[in-house]
Amino acid sequence: MLRDFWCFHPGIWSSDSDDVADRDPVVLVSGIAGSILNSKNKKFGCQTRVWVRILLADLEFKRKLFSIYNPKTGYTEELDDSSEIVVPQDDYGLYAIDILDPSTLVKCTQLTDCYHFHNMIDMLVGCGYKKGTTLFGYGYDFRQSNRIGKAMNGLHEKLKAAYKASGGRKVNLISHSMGGLLILCFISHHSDVFSQYVNKWITIATPFQGAPGCINDTLLTGVQFVEGFKSFFFVSRWSMHQLLVECPSIYEMLPNIDFNWKKKPEILVWRKQSNDDGETSVELASYGPEESVSLFEEALKNNELSYNGKTIPLPFNSAILKWAAVTRQILNKTQVPKGVSFYNIYGTSFDTPFDVCYGSESSPIDELSAICHSDPKYSFVDGDGTVPAESAKADNLDPVERVGVCASHRGLLNNDKVFELIQNWLGVSPKDKKHLKTSKVMDEHYSRPVEAKNSSLY
Template identity: 70%
Template sequence: MLGDCCFRRRRRVSDEALDPVLLVSGIGGSILNSRDKKSKGEIRVWVWLFLADLEFRKKAWSIYNPKSGYTECLDKNSEVVVPEDDYGLYAIDILDPSWFVKLFHLSEVYHFHDMIDMLVGCGYKKGTTLFGYGYDFRQSNRIDKALDGLKVKLSTAYKASGGRKVNIISHSMGGLLVLCFLSLHHDVFSKYVNKWITIACPFQGAPGCINDALLTGLQFVHGFESHFFVSRWTMHQLLIECPSIYEMLPNPTFTWKKQPQIHVWRKQPEGEEKTLPVKVESYGPNDSFALFAEALKNNKLNYNGNTVPLPFNFSILKWAIGTRQVFENARLPDGVKFYNIYGTSHNTPFDVCYGSEASPIKDLPQICHTMPVYTYVDGDGTVPAESVKADGFAATARVGVCASHRGLLCDKTVFKHIQQWLEILQRIAS
């Protein structure tokens, strides 16, 4: 999957002729380690296929601190960190780099791997013109630690390449992190960035997937591999306390072609006068908060013998509303080129429905133990194309590619566009 320009080593571009590239991952796209605060020993908690669920519950489950704005581990003796090995590329390459995963090539956890190989094959050199940025994706996209880390990485890439401006390639939620950086650190962005290529960024949210993530959880892997992975329920309990998830709720002020809805088939109370025993209740982007609150009012987990309440978090919602304003304040600096790649031809969740006429929901907390039924729109299977394309910038190019959300990271057509926009092909020809 290296692309036409990279099959022969004699055709590689000299590293000195290349502007540096920084790859920025999205939600779930960075290795997370749990570090013991005393011993400083580390263990991988995301992604680790064997015993993943057990270790994830012990080390990754967290509670949001409204005073600091950070999500903090329930295990007070540990902290979540992102490994910096291989110039930041290790954390976003193969998310479980164990021999078992590599032996059987479990592609679901091969993240930026193919793109890294493609760029190296085209002449990029790790630590000089190629860098990666992984981060704690549980946190807000505008939290200081994430933005400060991105600033350091941009500065490092700029200096290592001899003062060349950086080309950012972001995937999914990583685009929102870059967007916050652009909005809050506009001058720094202008100083260091030459081009920004976004892939599958949910600029206006990911309605079906994120609405359901708050109600029933999120499953990153399906099929056989899911038996080794973190369970949907375990992810659900984590995501309720993650600002990043709230920041990807559907934007209620965006003019959608059709407003995203949550539908609930409700059984009507007995003894009341009514024409139908069952009716459908519908909730739009603004109405859904009351639904989340009622459905999650009894949600809780057991941690080390203690009961921890996990209702819908209105403190996080308030923070996320502020983040949405940060998104909307972003303005692209003069001279910085912007490119947008979005996935097409995949059924992508948009509206979500719980219960049915034959099996209605009696009490709203029952939703959390109900599998959803979606209505779909065009997109990459996770983010609607409508959301990805609504960046609000004057794009140099905006291209739809028939590929899935993660599949865009290893798609040959995507690689050809990237090679063209990074001017690799022109430099080879010269």
């Protein structure tokens, strides 16, 4: 999910305001947890940032962002009836995906974990792009399904706005992570619109076939974004779990059961067994992508939260699973329209969760509901720390280029090699660098030795 910046950062590069008419516009599309979310009071209209924030993070998160899925509408809806969740549209959509906590405290303390598309925005501005004319951002309510109406309509409006603002030039899309799945869903619903407005699509770290280790564990125990003392200033693992178990977008990133994995991802549980004679034994139970549903149902059957004095049950949501199954069918069959060039960048050389295990032979799980309060242990594969390279490469979309870059999931948004590739494919360059020609090399792999990092959802 972010590198060195400082207070009142002036930008790495500068550009002349007149140098904006010789390039196609770019729209940046964020992924899961990659957009600022505000809580807007329905009566007075005032807004409070609930994601991301450092101070009072967990308190505001639980008060304003806790939600429950409505199967009649397909949306997950906040429990706070007095407010609604909105994505700020400031700075032509770029504000919401730039620095996820844009407070003075974060900027002055150089807390770069909250810096998201910031470096890429600066890089593009340095290449001559102008905000509001040739550079735009698209953030959205990432709790919702990738094929839900508001997300689709919002992207349609953003493409149309960029097309019009640039004088009728087709758009180059750059998506990160789950944003790539959203674009695929958009193509399935609006292929003609996509062809009308889009010239090139560059996607980065997209979990085309799911993110097995991270998503399986997210549904069972939540997400810990930061470790150590910093965790006291951020949203807790439990709070994230209670939110995400009701989010269609999470279910839509479960491992694809129809994909031909080199090895099918598993959830492993050391379980205590008792026979009729009262004797106990320990066995290691394995659950593949299809069998894991029964595990989710059993482990989450007693999951609940307290909100405003009420107890609300939050078991594994079978209605969301059915919705997500249709989304997966759409993702499996959608193709990029002819005339649109597609490029895929994926992360490599980082230990990436794949199988996840709960309990141990010496300390087995008695009741499966205890999994939700246990610490996961992972087996790892190559990837970006969140999305396995095997999943991110498997786009099935016939790209112009598919390139592996040694970087973490969020680090790909701040990586010099990624910037070089983007400049190359867009046919632009910083003012102080020589113009780069477009390459046609397929499946090129860039790497350098790195230290493996902990996984991160966004």
